[in-house]
C-alpha cells in the first residue's frame with residue numbers, strides 16, 4: 001500500500017474517458033490520448049474498463065486507478081461487483097475505485113464486502129468514490145485506502161453542487177486519516193494547485209484535459225453570448241430593507257421588489273423576508289415569460305468565500321452570523337446560487353455596469369454612515385478568505401485615535417462618515433444646529449458649504465483631509481487606475497472629488513507623474529442587486 005501511496009502523493013492523475021456517443025469513444029483514440037498525456041508527464045491515470053487498461057499497459061507503467069462503469073435501469077454504478085474488480089486487476093490496474101456512496105443499487109455487491117475482497121484476494125488498494133463527508137468517513141472506516149470527492153454533485157443529496165466542493169475537501173482532509181483524492185469539476189491548473197495546497201493527497205483531472213468537446217464549450221461560454229439572453233435574480237439584503245430584482249444581460253433591473261428586513265425579529269424572519277422578496281421577483285418574471293438562470297445574493301456582513309455562509313455580522317442583523325445563506329436559498333429556489341458581501345456587490349456593479357467598465361484595476365468607496373468598498377485587481381474583485389478584503393474603512397489613519405465600531409482606534413471610518421462630518425460641524429457652531437437626522441444634516445452642511453458658510457466649509461475640509469490620506473494609502477497599496485467614490489457626502493459637496501485628487505497628487509511619491517485619478521462612481525439605487533446578479537453569472 002505504501003508503495004502506491006508514494007507514487008501518487010502530490011501527483012496529477014489524468015482521467016481519460018470518453019462518453020458514449022463522443023467521437024473519441026473508441027479504444028484506439030483513447031489509447032492515443034493516453035500516450036499524449038503520459039508523454040507530457042502525467043504521473044498517473046484513471047481509466048475505465050479492463051480493455052482500455054490492458055491496451056494502455058502496453059505503453060506505460062504509470063499507476064492506473066481502474067474503474068468499470070456499469071449502467072443498469074438508467075443508473076450508473078462504478079465497479080459494481082468483484083468480477084469487475086478482478087478483470088481490472090488482471091488488466092493491470094494499480095488501484096481499484098468503486099462507488100461507496102450510501103445509495104442503494106438493485107445490482108452488484110455491497111461495497112464494504114468489495115473492499116474486503118479486493119484487499120484479501122486481489123491484494124490491491126481501493127479508492128472510495130464518494131459524494132459526502134459521511135460517506136467518505138464510512139468508507140475510510142471500512143478500510144478504503146483513499147477516499148475521493150468524485151461523486152459530489154452526482155447524487156440526489158448533492159445535486160445542487162455544480163462545482164468542486166472546497167468545504168468538503170477541507171473537512172475531509174482535516175477530520176479523516178484516510179488520504180483524500182480531489183476529483184470532480186476541477187478544471188484549471190490553479191484549482192489543482194489549490195487542492196494540493198489545501199491537503200488533497202493527489203488530484204484527478206479529466207474532461208478539462210482529455211475531452212476537446214468539453215474544452216471547446218468552456219471557451220465558447222466564456223465568450224459571453226451564453227449569457228446574452230440570461231436573466232438572473234439579484235437580491236440585496238441590508239439592515240432595514242431587502243431589495244430584489246430581475247437583472248438583464250445589460251445590468252438593467254426590470255422586475256423589482258422591496259420588503260422590510262425586520263432584522264430585530266432575528267434570523268428566521270430575515271431569511272423568510274429575503275425569500276419573499278425573491279419570490280415576488282420570480283413571479284413577476286414568470287408573468288413576463290422569463291425564467292431566471294441563477295440567483296445572486298448580496299448580504300450585509302462578511303460572507304465565507306468557500307461556502308456562501310455568513311461568517312460574521314453585526315448586531316444590526318441579530319442571529320445572522322453562522323447562517324448557511326447559500327444553502328438556504330439554493331434549496332428554496334433550486335437555482336445555481338452565489339452569495340457575497342453587499343459592499344462587494346456594489347463594486348461588481350461598478351465593474352460590470354458602472355464607471356469601472358473599461359478599467360482593470362480600481363478601488364471603489366461608498367461613504368455614508370460607514371465606508372463600504374472593495375478592490376478590483378486584474379478585473380477581479382478581491383474577496384479574501386472570509387470576505388473581509390477591501391474593508392477600507394477599517395485601516396487606521398491615526399494610531400490611538402477615535403474609537404471605531406470595529407473595536408480599534410483611529411480607523412478611517414471614524415473620521416470619514418456622515419457622523420464625522422456632523423461632529424466637526426457641531427464642534428464649530430455649538431448648539432445652533434437644525435434638529436435633523438445625521439443624513440439630512442450632512443446634506444444641509446453640504447448646501448451651506450457650497451454657499452460659503454465658514455463652519456460648513458471647515459467641517460468639509462477636515463473630512464477632505466482624512467479622506468485624502470486614506471485614498472493616498474490606497475494608491476500606494478494597489479496602484480490602481482482610479483479610485484471611484486460614491487455616497488451622499490460626495491453628492492452633497494460636488495467639489496470634494498477634485499479637492500481630494502489635488503491633495504492626493506501632492507502627497508504621493510511621484511504624485512505629479514502618477515497623476516492619481518479620482519472620480520465619482522455610478523452608484524445607483526439597485527447597485528447591490530445588479531452586483532449580486534453579475535456575481536451569479538460569474
Ligand SMILES: [Zn+2]
Pocket residue numbers: 393394395404405406407408411413
Ligand atoms: Zn474600524
